[in-house]
Amino acid sequence: MVRYSILGSGSCGNGYIFSCEGQSILVDCGYSFKQMLLRMEQGGFTLDTVQALFLTHLHPDHAHSAGTFARRTGRPVYVSRRCYEHGRTEYFALNIAPECQRTIEPGTDVQVGPFCVRCFYTSHDSPGSCGYSISVDNKCFVIVTDTGVYSQEMVEYARRADVLFLESNYDVQMLRHGPYPLVLQRRVAGERGHLSNDQARSFLLDAGFDSSRKPVHLIHLSDNNNCVELVQESTMQFNAHVCERGACYFYELD
Ligand SMILES: [Zn+2]
Numbered sequence: 023m024v025r026y027s028i029l030g031s032g033s034c035g036n037g038y039i040f041s042c043e044g045q046s047i048l049v050d051c052g053y054s055f056k057q058m059l060l061r062m063e064q065g066g067f068t069l070d071t072v073q074a075l076f077l078t079h080l081h082p083d084h085a086h087s088a089g090t091f092a093r094r095t096g097r098p099v100y101v102s103r104r105c106y107e108h109g110r111t112e113y114f115a116l117n118i119a120p121e122c123q124r125t126i127e128p129g130t131d132v133q134v135g136p137f138c139v140r141c142f143y144t145s146h147d148s149p150g151s152c153g154y155s156i157s158v159d160n161k162c163f164v165i166v167t168d169t170g171v172y173s174q175e176m177v178e179y180a181r182r183a184d185v186l187f188l189e190s191n192y193d194v195q196m197l198r199h200g201p202y203p204l205v206l207q208r209r210v211a212g213e214r215g216h217l218s219n220d221q222a223r224s225f226l227l228d229a230g231f232d233s234s235r236k237p238v239h240l241i242h243l244s245d246n247n248n249c250v251e252l253v254q255e256s257t258m259q260f261n262a263h264v265c266e267r268g269a270c271y272f273y274e275l276d
């Protein structure tokens with residue numbers, strides 16, 4: 023059995039935990055460490071089971087307390103090789119203890135306890151940003167977030183997923199008519215920004231999802247340029263679960 027949780031998603035913070043056979047891994051650590059622990063406790067996850075942290079990228083809403091995690095646990099923190107090489111200023115600002123620093127490369131499996139983890143690059147304004155495919159107990163979880171465009175590679179990963187986490191960041195009209203200045207609108211909607219609701223829907227179509235078989239969690243909704251109802255409307259045919267900003271969700275999978 024695998025237990026997993028969306029500890030939170032959105033610009034206020036992001037975190038996911040997967041647990042099997044008494045061992046866990048975290049993906050992203052975007053809240054304060056105290057808040058991460060509180061959220062884990064709510065779902066019955068304990069820090070001593072966590073074997074490693076995998077970061078999608080170095081923006082604070084994903085990496086805020088990665089350094090504290092490393093200092094408190096002594097466990098490895100993985101970033102993509104490109105992130106390590108090209109995001110050095112942000113990376114060193116996290117203050118991850120040298121003995122905890124690890125890199126992961128696309129196409130290479132990292133085995134942590136029962137978890138087999140792979141990364142794939144995303145298109146975002148943070149060097150070496152990536153998504154993850156996590157295989158454990160004959161189940162495959164795929165996380166696609168913080169990417170301005172999606173690639174065929176991401177679609178292929180999603181096709182093989184039993185559970186998909188997919189960014190659905192903004193509604194095009196809300197962004198256009200919302201409070202963001204033009205330069206910021208262009209950043210969000212640009213190739214190195216975020217996925218819109220329309221792009222999320224196209225992604226699900228391309229990946230061959232239908233309404234019944236596989237859970238889809240739509241994540242990382244914008245505070246200002248999206249709302250749950252609009253995401254539900256645009257992805258209705260997939261029966262997807264829309265994650266409210268900042269909310270925790272807990273699941274078990276046999
Ligand atoms: Zn980001």
Ligand SMILES: [Zn+2]
Pocket residue numbers: 032033036081083084168242
């Ligand atoms: Zn983000």
